[in-house]
Amino acid sequence: MLIVSFQLVQPSTPEEAIRLLSRSAAGDIAVLGGGTDLLSDIEQARITPKQVLSLRNLPWRYFRWEGNSLVVGSTLPLRALELDPHVQRRLPGLWEAIRDVGSPALRSRATLGGNLGRCSPASDLIPILLALDARARIVGPSGVREHPIDIVLQESRRTSLGPAELIESVILPSSAPSAYLWQRVQPVNDISQVGVAAAFVPEGPHWRIALGGLQPRARRLSEAEAMLRSARPTHLEMELAAQEAARRAEFVSDKRATESYRRRLVTVLVRRAIQTTLDRMPKAAHPRKAAS
Amino acid sequence: MSDGPLTLTINGKPQQFERVPDAERLLDTLRWRAGLKGTKEGCRTGGCGACTVLVNGEPTLSCLVLSHEVSGENVTTIEGVAAEKVGRIVIRAFAEAGAVQCGYCTPGFVVALAGQLQGDGTPPSVASLLDGLEGNLCRCTGYRAIQKAVVAAREALK
Numbered sequence: 001m002l003i004v005s006f007q008l009v010q011p012s013t014p015e016e017a018i019r020l021l022s023r024s025a026a027g028d029i030a031v032l033g034g035g036t037d038l039l040s041d042i043e044q045a046r047i048t049p050k051q052v053l054s055l056r057n058l059p060w061r062y063f064r065w066e067g068n069s070l071v072v073g074s075t076l077p078l079r080a081l082e083l084d085p086h087v088q089r090r091l092p093g094l095w096e097a098i099r100d101v102g103s104p105a106l107r108s109r110a111t112l113g114g115n116l117g118r119c120s121p122a123s124d125l126i127p128i129l130l131a132l133d134a135r136a137r138i139v140g141p142s143g144v145r146e147h148p149i150d151i152v153l154q155e156s157r158r159t160s161l162g163p164a165e166l167i168e169s170v171i172l173p174s175s176a177p178s179a180y181l182w183q184r185v186q187p188v189n190d191i192s193q194v195g196v197a198a199a200f201v202p203e204g205p206h207w208r209i210a211l212g213g214l215q216p217r218a219r220r221l222s223e224a225e226a227m228l229r230s231a232r233p234t235h236l237e238m239e240l241a242a243q244e245a246a247r248r249a250e251f252v253s254d255k256r257a258t259e260s261y262r263r264r265l266v267t268v269l270v271r272r273a274i275q276t277t278l279d280r281m282p283k284a285a286h287p288r289k290a291a292s
Numbered sequence: 293m294s295d296g297p298l299t300l301t302i303n304g305k306p307q308q309f310e311r312v313p314d315a316e317r318l319l320d321t322l323r324w325r326a327g328l329k330g331t332k333e334g335c336r337t338g339g340c341g342a343c344t345v346l347v348n349g350e351p352t353l354s355c356l357v358l359s360h361e362v363s364g365e366n367v368t369t370i371e372g373v374a375a376e377k378v379g380r381i382v383i384r385a386f387a388e389a390g391a392v393q394c395g396y397c398t399p400g401f402v403v404a405l406a407g408q409l410q411g412d413g414t415p416p417s418v419a420s421l422l423d424g425l426e427g428n429l430c431r432c433t434g435y436r437a438i439q440k441a442v443v444a445a446r447e448a449l450k
């Protein structure tokens with residue numbers, strides 16, 4: 001039953017974790033968040049670390065509101081965000097995306113830090129985090145730095161983190177009307193063929209469209225965003241944005257869907273994601289309602 | 293490469309195990325060291341729910357948890373659930389609804405459902421209970437009988 005072996009280390013302070021990481025040769029030590037991705041990578045011998053460093057005892061299992069910003073500790077189980085009514089109300093797109101990750105029992109372990117660390121092209125969280133301008137706070141031997149996640153993420157299983165750096169938290173700067181839609185063969189425990197996030201953020205340009213299911217990873221599509229010129233895009237603008245997204249995105253054909261099917265899905269889902277976001281705008285600020 | 297003693301509170305009883313490898317999964321500790329074979333191994337990759345146990349009351353996939361990571365914590369398996377009132381009601385509801393065929397998935401379903409029904413007050417809505425069973429797969433029943441069992445268990449507890 002046991003084909004792998006490693007030593008488990010469970011530091012209780014970030015300083016100790018960073019020291020342990022600094023002392024090890026790359027490849028000898030692996031970082032464990034919830035373990036829902038990492039343990040499979042180890043069992044399949046994709047990686048063969050001598051040590052596994054668990055982040056579970058670090059003081060990062062928290063989330064808090066700072067004004068309009070939501071700060072999420074990287075080791076907080078996703079389930080805690082899902083069960084919070086304020087998260088559902090203030091960041092509906094994020095809440096929706098979280099509920100698409102695996103099953104409730106998986107989400108009682110899986111973390112945001114791990115989802116970014118894994119950087120799967122099919123991640124259901126990365127598109128909405130990109131659309132909401134999420135930033136990652138990173139700690140390491142040379143202190144703390146903070147960057148948009150777009151700079152931190154690279155490709156599947158690769159980030160720009162240094163060998164002794166860790167994501168401490170993720171910051172969502174504003175509560176924005178948002179939506180996340182996806183398509184899968186099976187609704188649960190399957191990988192999304194495409195994922196579409198839309199958000200209307202306070203800082204201009206207001207509209208954000210991000211797609212998942214792309215190689216090498218999810219990205220924002222500024223060409224599609226540029227088609228949406230007001231808080232109340234016309235049906236034509238929405239359609240053009242959807243077509244632009246489908247045209248610009250780098251889809252692949254694999255066992256889950258062909259490239260052309262993915263393009264077709266995106267034209268539909270982008271339009272719906274924008275419409276859903278519009279429907280979620282606060283009534284007073286909703287230009288269409290205000291005008292009538 | 294590395295192993296040490298492990299203490300777990302399993303079904304309310306503290307238990308100590310000698311020389312448990314650091315890489316060992318909770319699923320294996322429960323089945324092979326504690327001898328609690330009710331917890332099933334389906335996929336071993338988090339995709340089927342057969343291995344569901346409660347860790348500090350939370351439904352958790354024991355195939356994706358390292359035993360030493362939950363050292364000192366409270367683990368409840370199907371054997372512990374079956375010994376309590378809520379568990380007995382859930383099991384009876386499954387039996388009476390015909391929600392058990394080969395039975396391999398049943399412990400996972402029962403633990404995941406009982407975990408949600410624990411505690412005082414009105415039980416969660418049927419929709420929310422079914423939501424909580426999203427990750428549990430069944431190859432035999434077609435789920436309809438399981439849905440009936442969920443409704444019946446909830447009624448019995450109201």
Ligand SMILES: Cc1cc2nc3c(=O)[nH]c(=O)nc-3n(C[C@H](O)[C@H](O)[C@H](O)COP(=O)(O)OP(=O)(O)OC[C@H]3O[C@@H](n4cnc5c(N)ncnc54)[C@H](O)[C@@H]3O)c2cc1C
Nearest residue numbers: 033034035036037038102111113114115117123124167338
């Ligand atoms: C059955 C199943 C279904 C799934 N379904 C989905 C799905 O629908 N959508 C989806 O997006 N994902 C899905 N996943 C993938 C996975 O559960 C998520 O990516 C999860 O968020 C990973 O978090 P974790 O804490 O378990 O990561 P871990 O496995 O602990 O870590 C993943 C990677 O990130 C690194 N890491 C972890 N924490 C940090 C940190 N704080 N700083 C730096 N690096 C870190 C690790 O070293 C590792 O390389 C599924 C997985 C399974 C097993």
Ligand code: FES
Nearest residue numbers: 334335336341355
């Ligand atoms: S054996 Fe754990 S989820 Fe399938």
Ligand code: FES
Nearest residue numbers: 393394430431432
């Ligand atoms: S009864 Fe056989 S798998 Fe569910």
